[in-house]
Amino acid sequence: MNRRFFLKDFGASVGSGVGGMALASLFAGRSQGVEHHVPKAKRIISLFMHGGPSQIDLLDYKPKLKEMHGQELPASVRGEQRLTGMTSSQASLPVTSSLFRFKQFGQSGTWMSELLPKTGSMADQLCVIRSMHTEAINHDPAVTLLQTGHQQPGRPSFGAWTSYGLGSDSEELPAFVVLISRGSAARPADPLYARLWGAGFLPTNHQGISLRSSGEPVLYLRNPSGVTEAMRRHQVDTLAQLNRRAADRELDPEIDTRIAQYEMAYRMQTSVPELTDLQNETAETLAAYGPQAQQPGTFAANCLLARRLAERGVRFIQLYHRGWDQHYNLPSDLRLQCGDIDQPCAALLSDLKQRGMLDETLVVWGGEFGRTTYSQGKLELTNYGRDHHGRCFSMWLAGGGIRPGVSYGETDDFSYNVVRDPVHVHDLNATLLHLMGMDHRRLTFRFQGRDYRLTDVAGQVVQPIVS
Amino acid sequence: GLGYYGALDEFRILARSTDEHVAKSWTDSELLLGILKREKGDRLSSESQALTDFFIANEATPEIRQAHSDLQAAKRQQRAARGAIATTLVMQERKEPRSTFVLLRGVYDARGEEVKPAVPAVLAPTGVATRPDRLGLAQWLTSKDHPLTARVAVNRFWQICFGEGLVRTPNDFGTQGESPTHPELLDELAVRWMHSGWDMKQLLRWIVTSATYRQSSQGTDESLKKDPENRWLSRGPRFRLSAELVRDQALAVSGLWATKVGGPSVRPYQPEGVWEAVSYNAEDSYQPDRGEGLWRRSLYTYWKRQAPPPALQVFDAGTREKCLIKRPRTNTPLQALVLLNDPTYLTAASALASQSLSQFPTKGQRISAMFRQVLSRWPESIELQALSDLHDREIAILKNSPQLVQELTSATVTNATSAGATMTNSTTVPRPVGSTAVDLAAYTLVAHTIMNLDEAITRR
Numbered sequence: 001m002n003r004r005f006f007l008k009d010f011g012a013s014v015g016s017g018v019g020g021m022a023l024a025s026l027f028a029g030r031s032q033g034v035e036h037h038v039p040k041a042k043r044i045i046s047l048f049m050h051g052g053p054s055q056i057d058l059l060d061y062k063p064k065l066k067e068m069h070g071q072e073l074p075a076s077v078r079g080e081q082r083l084t085g086m087t088s089s090q091a092s093l094p095v096t097s098s099l100f101r102f103k104q105f106g107q108s109g110t111w112m113s114e115l116l117p118k119t120g121s122m123a124d125q126l127c128v129i130r131s132m133h134t135e136a137i138n139h140d141p142a143v144t145l146l147q148t149g150h151q152q153p154g155r156p157s158f159g160a161w162t163s164y165g166l167g168s169d170s171e172e173l174p175a176f177v178v179l180i181s182r183g184s185a186a187r188p189a190d191p192l193y194a195r196l197w198g199a200g201f202l203p204t205n206h207q208g209i210s211l212r213s214s215g216e217p218v219l220y221l222r223n224p225s226g227v228t229e230a231m232r233r234h235q236v237d238t239l240a241q242l243n244r245r246a247a248d249r250e251l252d253p254e255i256d257t258r259i260a261q262y263e264m265a266y267r268m269q270t271s272v273p274e275l276t277d278l279q280n281e282t283a284e285t286l287a288a289y290g291p292q293a294q295q296p297g298t299f300a301a302n303c304l305l306a307r308r309l310a311e312r313g314v315r316f317i318q319l320y321h322r323g324w325d326q327h328y329n330l331p332s333d334l335r336l337q338c339g340d341i342d343q344p345c346a347a348l349l350s351d352l353k354q355r356g357m358l359d360e361t362l363v364v365w366g367g368e369f370g371r372t373t374y375s376q377g378k379l380e381l382t383n384y385g386r387d388h389h390g391r392c393f394s395m396w397l398a399g400g401g402i403r404p405g406v407s408y409g410e411t412d413d414f415s416y417n418v419v420r421d422p423v424h425v426h427d428l429n430a431t432l433l434h435l436m437g438m439d440h441r442r443l444t445f446r447f448q449g450r451d452y453r454l455t456d457v458a459g460q461v462v463q464p465i466v467s
Numbered sequence: 468g469l470g471y472y473g474a475l476d477e478f479r480i481l482a483r484s485t486d487e488h489v490a491k492s493w494t495d496s497e498l499l500l501g502i503l504k505r506e507k508g509d510r511l512s513s514e515s516q517a518l519t520d521f522f523i524a525n526e527a528t529p530e531i532r533q534a535h536s537d538l539q540a541a542k543r544q545q546r547a548a549r550g551a552i553a554t555t556l557v558m559q560e561r562k563e564p565r566s567t568f569v570l571l572r573g574v575y576d577a578r579g580e581e582v583k584p585a586v587p588a589v590l591a592p593t594g595v596a597t598r599p600d601r602l603g604l605a606q607w608l609t610s611k612d613h614p615l616t617a618r619v620a621v622n623r624f625w626q627i628c629f630g631e632g633l634v635r636t637p638n639d640f641g642t643q644g645e646s647p648t649h650p651e652l653l654d655e656l657a658v659r660w661m662h663s664g665w666d667m668k669q670l671l672r673w674i675v676t677s678a679t680y681r682q683s684s685q686g687t688d689e690s691l692k693k694d695p696e697n698r699w700l701s702r703g704p705r706f707r708l709s710a711e712l713v714r715d716q717a718l719a720v721s722g723l724w725a726t727k728v729g730g731p732s733v734r735p736y737q738p739e740g741v742w743e744a745v746s747y748n749a750e751d752s753y754q755p756d757r758g759e760g761l762w763r764r765s766l767y768t769y770w771k772r773q774a775p776p777p778a779l780q781v782f783d784a785g786t787r788e789k790c791l792i793k794r795p796r797t798n799t800p801l802q803a804l805v806l807l808n809d810p811t812y813l814t815a816a817s818a819l820a821s822q823s824l825s826q827f828p829t830k831g832q833r834i835s836a837m838f839r840q841v842l843s844r845w846p847e848s849i850e851l852q853a854l855s856d857l858h859d860r861e862i863a864i865l866k867n868s869p870q871l872v873q874e875l876t877s878a879t880v881t882n883a884t885s886a887g888a889t890m891t892n893s894t895t896v897p898r899p900v901g902s903t904a905v906d907l908a909a910y911t912l913v914a915h916t917i918m919n920l921d922e923a924i925t926r927r
Contacts, residue, residue: 204797220804226874238857251686257798258921265803449643
């Protein structure tokens with residue numbers, strides 16, 4: 001049924017009052033209201049570690065590497081894989097064991113590096129996937145593949161698909177929100193692109209809204225100086241009155257929508273500042289997220305905001321933490337990066353659990369690819385780097401229908417190849433959609449004569465990790 | 468924090484302190500002596516230049532020095548003149564055509580059969596390209612028998628005028644696309660256009676002077692029921708302006724539009740921090756222009772694809788990373804926020820209000836004039852009453868608040884984004900003679916409200 005008929009009948013009530021469902025569906029645009037099966041998760045919080053965090057130093061414990069340390073990477077392990085332009089000129093590819101110690105955490109005995117002690121303390125909530133793989137080798141194609149299902153840009157991002165499929169759960173906030181933080185590692189971070197949270201060929205209202213850390217959280221949110229809230233209210237009221245008259249005269253349903261959108265904009269001017277005002281957070285909560293919890297633009301602050309967004313019905317909350325591209329100076333830089341995220345990740349999980357929200361919130365942690373076993377640049381006693389590596393990498397998931405306290409998938413002794421239970425990026429996305437109640441094969445959009453979907457023409461739900 | 472990467476050459480310990488000029492002169496003289504020791508033919512051009520520079524600076528007569536300086540100035544002028552000439556790349560056929568192969572599964576070194584240039588057989592019933600090169604392709608495309616070129620183009624122009632083409636999938640005239648709603652009309656226009664010599668102005672004239680285009684866009688119950696999407700063109704077109712036109716319109720009605728044509732891209736208002744958020748190291752910073760750069764057509768806005776201008780994005784401008792034949796037309800609260808809070812629109816409203824205050828004495832006339840300027844019609848009495856009430860309500864607040872008046876009417880339009888930062892508008896909105904600042908503030912808000920009406924950004 002055409003949305004226009006729906007809105008035309010609603011015309012009268014929309015102008016005068018604000019109905020929850022009507023407004024929410026208007027905001028989400030032409031959403032499908034899809035639910036192919038009963039969902040386990042109501043929302044996703046994606047903690048995206050941009051740059052490719054090193055799995056060997058964080059999540060994929062390889063004790064045998066110690067014996068091989070410094071030796072040339074065997075050709076049998078490397079196989080036919082081409083090297084990146086950066087390392088192909090290296091004279092040697094020395095195997096590099098991690099400088100960091102690993103230990104087992106929790107009752108599940110999950111192996112994690114000493115760089116993630118607090119995350120480790122939540123190990124019994126996590127499902128660690130060690131067999132992720134992707135064919136992309138550089139950042140932009142890899143992130144684009146993970147977010148949109150294709151290495152070349154132009155397709156909708158995961159959050160846009162979610163907004164399109166499920167609409168918004170909130171009357172006052174968008175369905176898809178993005179928060180960005182810079183890492184502490186001193187090097188410049190690889191650039192991001194607004195299209196990574198774009199709507200592609202879906203209607204533009206499904207795109208992610210990035211909340212900025214300085215200035216107004218949403219662009220153009222604040223009244224210009226000289227315009228008070230009361231003055232603005234008078235304007236919006238007059239607009240509604242005059243637009244109402246036009247709607248009656250011209251019978252175009254778009255006018256009704258516009259009246260509603262102005263009302264929504266007015267409400268956002270209050271609801272968004274309320275979101276970022278941490279007054280009613282307890283001191284314990286703030287302390288749990290760490291010393292940066294109240295510093296806007298940091299990962300800690302964004303994690304706290306993520307929980308608040310989750311409480312207010314946002315469906316897809318995506319955090320980008322930048323700076324994980326440790327080609328050089330890995331030991332020092334990785335320490336800094338982990339310092340940014342370890343405590344806030346644990347605090348977020350624990351916070352969600354305490355509020356009874358973890359079971360319906362899917363939390364995903366990881367980057368676009370992993371890093372090489374061999375050192376990029378000179379292998380020194382206390383310093384090394386690692387190049388990009390797509391053949392295997394690690395992620396962890398928690399909450400929202402994921403089996404807690406388990407590990408899935410295995411790599412070889414070098415953390416170079418997947419040897420058991422591979423999980424491709426498409427498989428991950430299929431699984432996440434599945435947990436949100438959507439069949440990845442049936443959530444489609446016709447464009448240029450083809451029914452596109454997030455998982456392109458691939459992807460299988462990884463059943464063993466679904467509880 | 469990467470430390471020092473370099474080499475150490477000489478290490479001298481002095482009995483007294485010295486300054487950097489001394490150290491520099493040591494370095495220089497060592498360098499020059501080293502160069503002199505080399506054979507002339509072995510020296511790099513930069514090294515010979517260093518010798519020349521030293522000579523001119525220290526040993527030459529004043530005449531030589533003057534001549535040298537003149538020469539440098541002339542060379543700079545020459546470079547600048549050359550640099551100002553706009554250049555572009557062109558393509559040229561190679562003498563020997565390059566062998567081209569099908570690449571199996573797209574792998575760059577997995578060659579299949581060799582192929583030669585040609586046009587798709589299914590589209591070339593007659594007039595197969597006579598030459599297998601770009602000229603041949605161009606001739607084939609524009610041949611009078613070509614079933615697609617003119618029809619696709621005519622459809623695009625129809626889309627510009629009507630919001631939707633006769634074929635509603637303008638990027639797909641194939642079996643997966645939609646059929647034309649009026650196939651004979653499309654064909655007729657296409658043929659007529661080709662025979663006119665592909666005259667675009669003529670084509671547009673035919674379209675906009677047609678009875679179809681000149682119908683009223685007002686819906687009636689009957690036409691909405693039978694023709695909800697206006698496929699049968701039972702009424703005139705009604706659709707929201709494109710992103711660029713929403714802004715251009717505000718500039719035009721307010722008189723702030725800087726009509727200069729051409730030239731390099733300009734930077735209008737944009738909230739702070741948009742570029743920093745996506746750049747490597749927050750080194751990319753957007754500085755809005757001062758003066759006329761703020762008020763040029765949106766066509767001239769500098770476009771950074773990584774973080775395109777948000778005010779245009781919100782109105783579906785697209786990112787320009789892919790060719791977009793048909794933009795979506797959304798209707799979102801973010802658009803409302805831009806129209807309500809972007810300084811561009813508030814300043815435009817202020818300019819409009821100021822003109823109105825100068826030209827007309829009474830409230831009714833002033834509001835009507837602003838209304839007509841924006842919407843091209845006079846207000847109905849109910850509409851005039853509503854806006855008049857708005858004026859009264861706002862002025863009641865403004866009368867008691869000189870601070871607000873000051874902020875609304877000063878030449879500096881401050882967008883309260885970050886503390887202390889202002890986007891200064893160096894366009895002074897003149898205070899009309901005989902009116903107070905309070906008046907200007909109140910009428911600014913009324914003008915601003917008119918510019919926010921749905922009708923103000925909709926073609927109808």
